[in-house]
Amino acid sequence: MRSGELAAAAGVNVQTLRYYERRGLLPEPDRSLGGHRDYDESSVALLRVVKAAQRLGFTLDEVAELLDTGRQGHPTPDLQTRAQAKLDEVDRRMEDLSTIRQELVRVIDARCDSLTNCTCRDCPIPFIELTAVTKGLT
Secondary structure, X not given: OOHHHHHHHHOOOHHHHHHHXXXXXXXXXXXXXXXXXXXXXXXXXXXXXXXXXXXXXXXXXXXXXXXXXXXXXXXXXXHHHHHHHHHHHHHHHHHHHHHHHHHHHHHHHHOOOOOOOOOXXXXXXXXXXXXXXXXXXX
């Protein structure tokens, strides 16, 4: 199949195919007599694997390393180790986002109206104290 057909089947654009080829994620395809790229069905599956790994939070560098490990033809604990590390990272990010959410709710509930000159009572924004210090230094 040609580049456009592969891109459509895998849900990516043609520029993504070229980029993945340059990065070594997608092997260089065979060429037709006319010089057109000729992909097989395994390329669709590989692209779907790459996109699924990205949705799980793996970077393209991490995906490339995992693909290289998988191409060695024997199972390794590498995916399990990396998946656990990624899960730990996601858990930390979720905790951070939860804290950010709580602080945003406090700002909304307090009806804050400025980062530096808020007029609400009991403003929860810590920047006010920093602004006062900064103004005293200049």
